[in-house]
Amino acid sequence: MTRILKSAATMLLCFCVVALCLCAGCIGTADETGDGTITITDSAGRVVTVPDNPQRIAVSGSGSSRYFAYLNVTDRMVAIDYQDSNLLAFTGEARPYMLAHPEIKELPALGTAKGVVDAEKLLALNPDVLFMAGYSDTAIQSANEIQEKTGIPVVLFYSGDYVTNGDKVADSLRIIAKILHAEPRAEEVIKYFADTRADLESRVAGVAEEDKPTVYVGGISYSGAHGFDGTDPAYYPFTVLHAKNAASVVNTTTSTGYAAVSKEQIIAWDADIIFVDLGTRSAAGGGGIYELQTDPSYQELSAVKAGEVYAVNPHTSMGTNHETSMANAYYIGTILYPEQFADIDPAAKADEIYTFIDGAPVYEQLKANMDNLSYQKIVL
Secondary structure (H helix, E strand, C coil), rough: CCCHHHHHHHHHHHHHHHHHHHHHHHCCCCCCCCEEEEEEECCCEEEEECCCCCCCCCEEEECHHHHHHHCCCCCCEEECCHHHCCCCCCCEEEECHHCCCHHHHHCCCCCCCCCCCHHHHHHHCCCCCEEECCCCCCCHHHHHHHHHCCCCEEECCCCCCHHHHHHHHHHHHHHHHHHHHCCCHHHHHHHHHHHHHHHHHHHCCCCCHHHCEEEEECCCCCCCCEEEEECCCCHHHHCCCCCCCCHHHHCCCCCCCEECCCHHHHHHHHEEEEEHHHHHCCCHHHHHHHHHHCCHHHCCHHHHHCEEEEEEECCCCCCCCCHHHHHHHHHHHHHHHCCCCCCHHHHHHCCCCCHHCCCCCCCHHHHHHHCCCCCCCCCC
8 A cells, every 4th residue: 555655656746747847848948849949929929939049140120239239149140230230331320339349330231221131131141030120010021021031030129218118128138038048137237227217216306396407308319310309208317317308298109209399399498408419410400509509599598598508428329229328317417416416427427337238338439429529518
């Protein structure tokens, strides 16, 4: 009888172990067939089977190399988007990840325009997987067509605004990291984003509403440079600093938060302090700084008369550069709340952020690319 009971117990234990293994296989990093692939759900809700821990990856879409720099896996990239390549020639590089990893530009481009993937080039470069920035119906259709034509799995990921879609940013990092076995680094980056926001918000928690000035940021980029009327109703620095963003009442449907407003509205708001995104310098007609210098209407603004106009680095350049958003927030904090940010050296803080996120202290190089106007008062 004892032997029978022991035998039954042993069989039950074996059954439990097998059951646990099968359950783990459903949610783990290998599929049930054990063929070296995993099945994931990408940012667009597509179920895709991809190689487990691929060593050759291609990326497509505006700023699509960004998250791979964040995750320290740029050495696996074998093909890139047109916008990340040397085929797109422009001056004043504003993307910190590209300044930290200039070797990315040397890689072959997948097409001749943003987001374009030439199936023949993709097949010739022979990546294990293609990551594409995007989650719209158009992106889904494109991803499905490329996957069907080439047999190469395509994974869509979100690369837009952190303020309104921080959960999507985190999910994208986790999806990419799971495929590439970079989960620890992804969690470090996600935690850094959260800790930075918590630090910024805690610094201004005790500031009374009546002590907060009204602010406006102009010259925000979106699919190219814009003038002073280009703004961001959900501008990360203003949001985390709980500042009075004059444009917060404006609706936006863009992935980066951009919105265009009228000159009349800017004049009516008459913000106490103005910030200008240096991406505006290449806009048609001279951009936001030139407008503030030459437009009689803008010269009547209270901030212009008081000399309260400051320059910030472009947070949007081929998508949202989240690390620059954070660096800008610390600089803006020193202007709006000097007592609460008395310990902050904006340049040093920017390099601390860039070093952690991108792997190199690139602030001075970025500043030089901005004609040395970064983080200072604009003389009008």
